[in-house]
Amino acid sequence: MNVINIDLGDRTYEILVGENIDLVQSLNGIVSDFRVAVIVTNVIVAGYHLDRVRNSLARIFEDVRVIELPDGESHKSWDSLNNIFNSLLSWQCDRKTTLFALGGGVVGDLTGFAAATYMRGIPFVQLPTTLLAQVDSSVGGKTAINHPLGKNMIGAFYQPQLVICDFCTLSTLPDRELRAGLAEVIKYGPIADIAFMEWLEQNLNAVMAKEAAALAHVVQRSCEIKAWVVSKDEKESGLRAILNFGHTFGHAIEAGMGYGVWLHGEGVSAGMVMAAELSRRLGLVDADFVRRLISLIQLAGLPTKGPVLDANDNAGRYLELMRIDKKAEAGEIRFVVIDGPGRALVRSAPDSLVREVIDACCE
């Protein structure tokens, strides 16, 4: 088992990366009150992992409760959040109750936001079960729900007490979800570590075959890069925005298609191609780099073209959706672009150029 530290002053915490990690031992010194644990999960994940987690927690908590949500991005909503509040209040949970987010990004973001806002904040632990959650969403304290007018529009920065990335959960992960998680893994290369991109080019098959050593390296290195970025800029006043490489276009795809039709990682994949192509047209990277990124995304079985969101004015629809991105300022969309391999920056671009990119990258 490896330990990665997220250094955030009095909100510092650890990410544990390994296989079959002992949950009981891991919570030692992390949780201070062992009366009530509440596991928030979804119906699919519960079938695979709930018994194991519940049994472990029952060894140290007096009372272990479970909230099972429906599966899917469309349930990352106020209704689900309110379901959690209703349960916590009806069980008379107090400020010392610890929430455990057992699931992927939806469960983690939603549970984290519930923890951030129930009685103005209670402790929570992330138990990510998908690759996407292990390499990205469970780390760094971004919590949120979706609003009909935009993804992750309502949320808070709120750090967990601990994140446990256990590969044992990845064995039951459907292939499509594994691939979607790889999008967030692939992202780290172009923005921060070109050697990691090279490693992926050589080892992606081993990762997709879920070989333990390969998964270990992927989760470990991704968490290290994310921890480094988040420690430098917790609340995204600057550097942290580079983690959204591919996400500006990707969020537009997700929203435009209806949440859940394209998985987040699928939207981000097509979005990374668009962002790389935009970088090329801005003169920041060459065509070889764009082709290289496209090849890696293809190798992962992920989309390299965006969907047509509007047959009459596709680029216009993308632009409209992107203007409500959280990075936008004064209606000006901010893009994460690659400023040479392994280095990213955030900037705006002329609408006309963005339109050309969208036209070239959709089908």
Place this chain on the structure above:
Amino acid sequence: MNVINIDLGDRTYEILVGENIDLVQSLNGIVSDFRVAVIVTNVIVAGYHLDRVRNSLARIFEDVRVIELPDGESHKSWDSLNNIFNSLLSWQCDRKTTLFALGGGVVGDLTGFAAATYMRGIPFVQLPTTLLAQVDSSVGGKTAINHPLGKNMIGAFYQPQLVICDFCTLSTLPDRELRAGLAEVIKYGPIADIAFMEWLEQNLNAVMAKEAAALAHVVQRSCEIKAWVVSKDEKESGLRAILNFGHTFGHAIEAGMGYGVWLHGEGVSAGMVMAAELSRRLGLVDADFVRRLISLIQLAGLPTKGPVLDANDNAGRYLELMRIDKKAEAGEIRFVVIDGPGRALVRSAPDSLVREVIDACCE
């Protein structure tokens, strides 16, 4: 004009206390982006103060928008919060938009929570227009909405950029609201400053007549005490809980009667008598002190007896409602009691004793 500092590291901010404070000048160096200001207020306050504030902001912001909510505690709800989100999103407000909370505690708590959670946090400024908000709720970063199962159950600690307590708004405040605000003023004496309690005993008539010097002292001293407590314990891990003197019983009254039937300060007044009586029965203060507090509350025209919430088992109903108080732990209610005049502590008490207190203090 006086300036009080709330010392919270990188979240430090100022409270300005005075009459006819220049809003434009006050925002100098506080707001960094002058594109969009959104004033959140209610229909009653808007009639008195909106034009003045909007005209001032229009001198420095390119675009000033207004969200008018219905009046009253019953609107401190998810529905109102979502109305704010809908407006902000439809206006394409970004992370640099500043919210201005123009109103009393409901507007301030709700606007603060909207600012805390819109796009994971945007800047906001408190412009409290009631005595209660000026001496208590606008200061210290507690934001929240009510849940049908409990008051302020959903919220966040989120500090404003600035608080402006301008007495000019108190001239239009209805007498009942002024009195309700006095409950939070009276509270500071028993818990922290017995000299302030003496001053109030001698000067309460001047305060109720809204004499400028008296109001100035009341707001100034209240904010000083609150700033001292909050600076020591921002997130209520200890000391800050003493500010809830009278609130455990008071919240039960508010919830039991239905939010808005008793004003917050009215519930707190009867609650302070109960908490003082509990302190006496625990041997912490003498009967003279309880009588003195009751006299001061009576002088302010506030209730000294709680309502009967359940004719069959009144004390049982109070206890049931108090068990979901945020200070409760393991179903054990935590009371703020007076440990000698000017000093408070938080502790539990036997149900039987609490029942006696409730029986003695309701009518």
